[in-house]
Amino acid sequence: MSRALASPSLAVQRGILGAVLLVACWEGAARGLHLPAYVLPAVSDILVGLWSKRAILVDAAGYTLLEALVGYGLGCLIGIGLAVAIALVPALRSAILPLATAINSVPVVGYSPLILLWFGIGVSSKIVMVAMAVSFTVLLSMLAGLDRVDRRAVDLMKSFGASRFGVLWRLRLPTALPLLLAGMRVSTVRSVIVAIVTEMLGAHGGLGWVIYQAVLQIDFVQVWAAIFVASAASLAFFGLIGFLERKILFWT
Amino acid sequence: MSSPAATSLSEGRATARSMAIPDSLRKLIRLLLGLAIAAVIWEGAVLLFGIRPYYLPRLSTILMAMAATPRAYVDGFLRTLAETLIGFASGGAFGVLMGVVFFRVRALREMIFPIFVVSQTIPVIAFGALVVLWFGNTLLAKAIIAFYLTFFPVTVNTLLGLEAVDPKQVALMRSFGASSRQLLLRLQLPTALPQIFVALRLAASLSLVGAIVGEWFGDTTGLGVLLLQAMFTENVVAIWAALLAAALLGTGFYAAVAAVERRLVFWNAEQ
Amino acid sequence: MEAPQAHPKPEPLLELRAINKTFGAVAALSGLQASVAPGEFVTVVGPSGCGKSTLFNIVAGLEEPDAGGILRFEGNSCHASDLLGRVSFMPQRDLLFPWRNVVDNAILALEVEGMPREQARAKALKMLPEFGLAGFEKQYPNQLSGGMRQRVALMRTFLFERDLMLLDEPFGALDALTRAMMQRWLLDVWQKYRRTILFITHDVDEAIFLGDRVLVMTARPGSVKLEQIVDLPRPRRPEIVTSPEFVRLKRTLLDAIEEESMKSFQSSIAQEKMP
Amino acid sequence: MEAPQAHPKPEPLLELRAINKTFGAVAALSGLQASVAPGEFVTVVGPSGCGKSTLFNIVAGLEEPDAGGILRFEGNSCHASDLLGRVSFMPQRDLLFPWRNVVDNAILALEVEGMPREQARAKALKMLPEFGLAGFEKQYPNQLSGGMRQRVALMRTFLFERDLMLLDEPFGALDALTRAMMQRWLLDVWQKYRRTILFITHDVDEAIFLGDRVLVMTARPGSVKLEQIVDLPRPRRPEIVTSPEFVRLKRTLLDAIEEESMKSFQSSIAQEKMP
Amino acid sequence: AELQKASLRLKWLPQAQFAGFYVAAAKGYYKTEGIDLTINPGGPNLLTENLVATGADTFGLSGGTDSVFAARDKGLPIVCIGVSHQITPFIFVTRKDGPVKTIQDFKGKTVTTWFTGANHVLNGMLAKEGIKPDELKIQPQQVSVTPFVDGNVDVVTATYYNEFYTIQSRMPKDSLKTFVAEDYGITFPRDTLIVAEATAKEKPELVKAFLRASLKGWKDAFSDPKGAVDTVMAAAPTLDRAQQEFMLTEVKRLMTAGAAAKNGMFWIDADAVKTAHDFFLKYGVISKPVDLAAAYDASFIQSIPAADRLP
Numbered sequence A: 001m002s003r004a005l006a007s008p009s010l011a012v013q014r015g016i017l018g019a020v021l022l023v024a025c026w027e028g029a030a031r032g033l034h035l036p037a038y039v040l041p042a043v044s045d046i047l048v049g050l051w052s053k054r055a056i057l058v059d060a061a062g063y064t065l066l067e068a069l070v071g072y073g074l075g076c077l078i079g080i081g082l083a084v085a086i087a088l089v090p091a092l093r094s095a096i097l098p099l100a101t102a103i104n105s106v107p108v109v110g111y112s113p114l115i116l117l118w119f120g121i122g123v124s125s126k127i128v129m130v131a132m133a134v135s136f137t138v139l140l141s142m143l144a145g146l147d148r149v150d151r152r153a154v155d156l157m158k159s160f161g162a163s164r165f166g167v168l169w170r171l172r173l174p175t176a177l178p179l180l181l182a183g184m185r186v187s188t189v190r191s192v193i194v195a196i197v198t199e200m201l202g203a204h205g206g207l208g209w210v211i212y213q214a215v216l217q218i219d220f221v222q223v224w225a226a227i228f229v230a231s232a233a234s235l236a237f238f239g240l241i242g243f244l245e246r247k248i249l250f251w252t
Numbered sequence B: 001m002s003s004p005a006a007t008s009l010s011e012g013r014a015t016a017r018s019m020a021i022p023d024s025l026r027k028l029i030r031l032l033l034g035l036a037i038a039a040v041i042w043e044g045a046v047l048l049f050g051i052r053p054y055y056l057p058r059l060s061t062i063l064m065a066m067a068a069t070p071r072a073y074v075d076g077f078l079r080t081l082a083e084t085l086i087g088f089a090s091g092g093a094f095g096v097l098m099g100v101v102f103f104r105v106r107a108l109r110e111m112i113f114p115i116f117v118v119s120q121t122i123p124v125i126a127f128g129a130l131v132v133l134w135f136g137n138t139l140l141a142k143a144i145i146a147f148y149l150t151f152f153p154v155t156v157n158t159l160l161g162l163e164a165v166d167p168k169q170v171a172l173m174r175s176f177g178a179s180s181r182q183l184l185l186r187l188q189l190p191t192a193l194p195q196i197f198v199a200l201r202l203a204a205s206l207s208l209v210g211a212i213v214g215e216w217f218g219d220t221t222g223l224g225v226l227l228l229q230a231m232f233t234e235n236v237v238a239i240w241a242a243l244l245a246a247a248l249l250g251t252g253f254y255a256a257v258a259a260v261e262r263r264l265v266f267w268n269a270e271q
Numbered sequence C, D: 001m002e003a004p005q006a007h008p009k010p011e012p013l014l015e016l017r018a019i020n021k022t023f024g025a026v027a028a029l030s031g032l033q034a035s036v037a038p039g040e041f042v043t044v045v046g047p048s049g050c051g052k053s054t055l056f057n058i059v060a061g062l063e064e065p066d067a068g069g070i071l072r073f074e075g076n077s078c079h080a081s082d083l084l085g086r087v088s089f090m091p092q093r094d095l096l097f098p099w100r101n102v103v104d105n106a107i108l109a110l111e112v113e114g115m116p117r118e119q120a121r122a123k124a125l126k127m128l129p130e131f132g133l134a135g136f137e138k139q140y141p142n143q144l145s146g147g148m149r150q151r152v153a154l155m156r157t158f159l160f161e162r163d164l165m166l167l168d169e170p171f172g173a174l175d176a177l178t179r180a181m182m183q184r185w186l187l188d189v190w191q192k193y194r195r196t197i198l199f200i201t202h203d204v205d206e207a208i209f210l211g212d213r214v215l216v217m218t219a220r221p222g223s224v225k226l227e228q229i230v231d232l233p234r235p236r237r238p239e240i241v242t243s244p245e246f247v248r249l250k251r252t253l254l255d256a257i258e259e260e261s262m263k264s265f266q267s268s269i270a271q272e273k274m275p
Numbered sequence E: 001a002e003l004q005k006a007s008l009r010l011k012w013l014p015q016a017q018f019a020g021f022y023v024a025a026a027k028g029y030y031k032t033e034g035i036d037l038t039i040n041p042g043g044p045n046l047l048t049e050n051l052v053a054t055g056a057d058t059f060g061l062s063g064g065t066d067s068v069f070a071a072r073d074k075g076l077p078i079v080c081i082g083v084s085h086q087i088t089p090f091i092f093v094t095r096k097d098g099p100v101k102t103i104q105d106f107k108g109k110t111v112t113t114w115f116t117g118a119n120h121v122l123n124g125m126l127a128k129e130g131i132k133p134d135e136l137k138i139q140p141q142q143v144s145v146t147p148f149v150d151g152n153v154d155v156v157t158a159t160y161y162n163e164f165y166t167i168q169s170r171m172p173k174d175s176l177k178t179f180v181a182e183d184y185g186i187t188f189p190r191d192t193l194i195v196a197e198a199t200a201k202e203k204p205e206l207v208k209a210f211l212r213a214s215l216k217g218w219k220d221a222f223s224d225p226k227g228a229v230d231t232v233m234a235a236a237p238t239l240d241r242a243q244q245e246f247m248l249t250e251v252k253r254l255m256t257a258g259a260a261a262k263n264g265m266f267w268i269d270a271d272a273v274k275t276a277h278d279f280f281l282k283y284g285v286i287s288k289p290v291d292l293a294a295a296y297d298a299s300f301i302q303s304i305p306a307a308d309r310l311p
């Protein structure tokens, strides 16, 4: 990490190099092999398409990001809350964990008919779906982090008369932070995806809706343009949490 | 091992040894009992509160629907299980491999990791046609989607675990003249193992998601097919039946991964 | 200053009787018997692996002894876990938290007690020079030397003011002078606040120099082999170590320890021969 | 047996000149100068936090000194990193791997060298009784006492047979007899295999008893304050500690260390007064 | 002779809507014609036109005339070789006792529809009545018809053979009112059989053989609906039999209506196609005129004796 901070510009340069190489291969393949748009459109065509549809895409991205962010926040709260509850009341573990696993082992999209039914086709169903997907990842990561604690350090805290909560707050939480934040970082991307996927099954707007429409109109340039926007948004989100992670975990 | 186990450890171990079989049996009984209670609550709640079957059908109705066409569920279960396993194994292996590669070759990491992140932002279902185009309606296609969903969390956690290794322990190994391969196998991977397993447990669920979603691209058997079928015929009982089958598969697989984890990561957390 | 009463008073602060503790197949303590009077300074020596740290874990409330033993604190029979929060305990390994700097590690116990952080920090900052840690308050544990880590752990324990202190080899990683200064400091605290101290060390000189009484433990399974009262006058000057009484005490204790150490090596050799 | 040459020979095994090492704002070593002859047993003492472990880290090849210093090994000028794998090093903290049991922790270095695991295990199992660890081969580190952990770390180092051994407070957590046995054992190994040993300790008796030469380090930033040749005959009997030469040496060394320790406390007090 | 490998990509999951193909396969009609046919189901986000154009599948039962136009408009090299549903399968459903009595009443109401083709039907009907789409609240329709059943939506889109059945089964008898495209002079034939241009050009015999076998399958399906549903349910056992039987009846009606009554199944009604095309062009659904002769090749279906085509 310290190394990364030492040469951020180099890291960025390499990242850009990687992206440029990828784009060059892509463009080369699409143009060189004369791939039709319904197989793989050229990046340049996608970018042109993106620019011409920018108004729609920006709108849609805002819509999707709103769902993703709210769902993400909610999911993190639920995940952390459940993990903390389990840490404070160990008896809850055998009640919550199998249930959470069972719920999570069904693809979120599997619930979509039920969730769409219960929460409607609007924003709230997407938020619920995102929150479900995020909360499990966060719960698992957080629990693993909480369990990673050195038993003797817990003993020490107990000898100071620390309550379960005291041990949790001063010892287990800091120990869990690296894993929790890694889980939260991975979840950023998932939250955007789940929002998009749910939108594809029924929505008033958003990138998923745009993609769905475009697929059916056989407009693959627009599909890719929307994907580009989604990627950019996810990346920014991922980067933000990664940045916070580095700020918070100064001791690692 | 968590902290409260400390004092009970010795006693627990002694009793466990003296009656090992009853202990595992007791666990099984407790599990079955838990399931039975949940089933009764479900059935009772629906009857008692008169929940519309459209929202939540009775469990017995669902089970009867499954019993009416058992082959569909058994075949679907096995097919999806196979896809999940292949996707999980390959995704897990590739994830760890990439974690190690990124850990060792920083330049590669800085170049490719962002692309991995980007790849994860692509919703596969937008590309159903491409998946069928490239991989056909084969088992492989589903396994690849499962793979695609699983490898990334494994890579992230592997990387994280490898980076969390105590530099003093690394220094010790290097003072023994350890090659970087030995460093990896003897110190870094074992240290990262708990973290890797967190991701693998997550991947157990994600690979099932991948398999099921993969079956939505024009397949004929699998839990995903049953789910889709039920979803679009608005057959709520069948939706729940497919959900239950998927939950059974997912929970079982998750439990298996967790059991392997308990075997492999046996040591107490220590700094 | 008068030497404190070394003989157990009618009502000891801590009383242990017939304490056993086994870990799986390993018997760590067996039939251990001891009592500590209020205000007493008791040092504990014994062969490595004989169960000293295990004893401390029990008295700190962290491990329950096997059923059948009797544990009394302030006259009341109790479970080990009842002692949690009533004893200030310094474990053998420092267990500093890597995300807390020196000061914040030191005030951990105070924070747990509920003291406002700033007040606790101010209190700790004042003590840093005495522990040779001035100027290091902002450092993190991975930036400290072994001895410095130990001093931070020690400070954390001192700030947790309880009647009974358990110190497990607190000066193990310190050089002679730092150790001497810390010893002096510890005696000050002990006398000023009349705390009761149980102190594990491998240094027999230290055990005699500090203690009212030295407990020598047997080889594993540990019990008390010898209770040696140290009736040297206080305050004790460093020169005392060359006094004949001191040397005599040291001889007695060394003999006892060596006999036990020998046993633990023999027993392990015997064990090795017939596994 | 003849006492080894204490004066540096024409070609020392290890030579350090003008070694500096700073960590951010903290200067750990400054202008350190030392040389070690092949087969020599050199002990190092000094105030806590003066840079002893830092010095060892450099000689073990784990940290590069600041630019400008000179480091020579077997007559060749080299980088610290060139020493990796050529020096057997025992760090101050035991650093046992929690997922390896006693035997497997002990054979770590052998495994790294490429010895088949079974062969390495057999070799280690034979040594367990000598380290008082017989019967504990299957235990995991969290089931060991502090002293036992240290002995496992020590064993791991001994099994890594190199000409130069660096031992950072190897006997810190051992009781008197175990320590004496380990000392005897170490001297045996040293004489039999003519290894060169650098040995950090806080116990001045130990430093004199073991060493051909004692290096006393200054307070931080560390350098060598005093090189005291110990010309006591070998083999040395335990009784030697009461001999007048021994006591004289001890006095000299203690004075030197205390002067430095005092400095480090004063400097930290000074620091504290004007931040 | 060697069997020739080929695949048929359906527009949706196995159900009685596709019974004829399953019956033909089960009875070995494709084999008799020298084809080793795999039937691949469709699904959400799978576009039959795309899979056929790229060669992933040989034949496709695709969305309908509208999606064939769109595909040709985007340059996908596919040809329609037959049209299954001769009349519009979509209807718009409202409550009899609700506020919507005529299509004029759609104004200001909540209407849900699929944006996969049904929306064009709706727009066409509205246009004929001089209603602008922004005068009503058109919302995307989700999988479920529950919002309509629950009264949260005024008008819902349905297929005769599927959603309409679901709605009827969940609401009182005769409580529904429907709006039918044909009543407003609009017909969007749907469920088109397509092949890649290359297949049409290079393997005309294969295409004909496929049509012959499929027609036989369909005729069998209509003459023995119970047996046909059995065959379909062998492929998808969890389906609801009653619904499938209903579906087959409705599909039969759609497939044999209009020009098919006279010319037989899979007939390409050039007039209906042209009307639909002109409509799409007018409303900008396609960017430029599509060469209808190239997009719709009736020669294959016409080469089959009329007796074999008539149900």
Ligand SMILES: Nc1ncnc2c1ncn2[C@@H]1O[C@H](COP(=O)(O)OP(=O)(O)OP(=O)(O)O)[C@@H](O)[C@H]1O
Binding pocket: C142, C143, C144, C145, C146, C147, C148, C173, C175, D023, D024, D026, D027, D028, D047, D048, D049, D050, D051, D052, D053, D054, D055, D092, D220
């Ligand atoms: N990684 C690091 N970052 C910052 N400062 C460090 C680091 N490592 C050591 N130091 C500082 O360098 C000085 C010397 O440390 P070192 O560990 O060498 O001391 P030592 O002589 O071994 O002490 P002890 O006898 O207590 O083990 C200390 O002041 C310590 O704070």
Ligand SMILES: Nc1ncnc2c1ncn2[C@@H]1O[C@H](COP(=O)(O)OP(=O)(O)OP(=O)(O)O)[C@@H](O)[C@H]1O
Binding pocket: C023, C024, C026, C027, C028, C046, C047, C048, C049, C050, C051, C052, C053, C054, C055, C092, C220, D142, D143, D144, D145, D146, D147, D148, D173
């Ligand atoms: N958690 C445990 N599980 C199994 N055995 C244990 C455990 N803790 C301690 N033991 C065993 O109990 C015995 C006593 O250990 P303890 O740590 O009390 O020794 P000690 O007297 O403190 O030794 P040292 O002086 O080396 O620190 C040892 O043999 C050790 O192996």
Ligand SMILES: Cc1ncc(C[n+]2csc(CCO)c2C)c(N)n1
Binding pocket: A201, B232, E011, E012, E017, E044, E114, E116, E142, E143, E159, E162
């Ligand atoms: C996402 C989605 N898209 C389209 C339809 C329309 N539809 C209803 S039934 C059916 C298949 C033929 O019966 C089709 C295409 C839907 N329900 N869901």
Ligand SMILES: [Mg+2]
Binding pocket: C052, C053, C054, C092, C168, D145, D146, D147
């Ligand atoms: Mg101990």
Ligand SMILES: [Mg+2]
Binding pocket: C145, C146, C147, D052, D053, D054, D092, D168
């Ligand atoms: Mg040190």
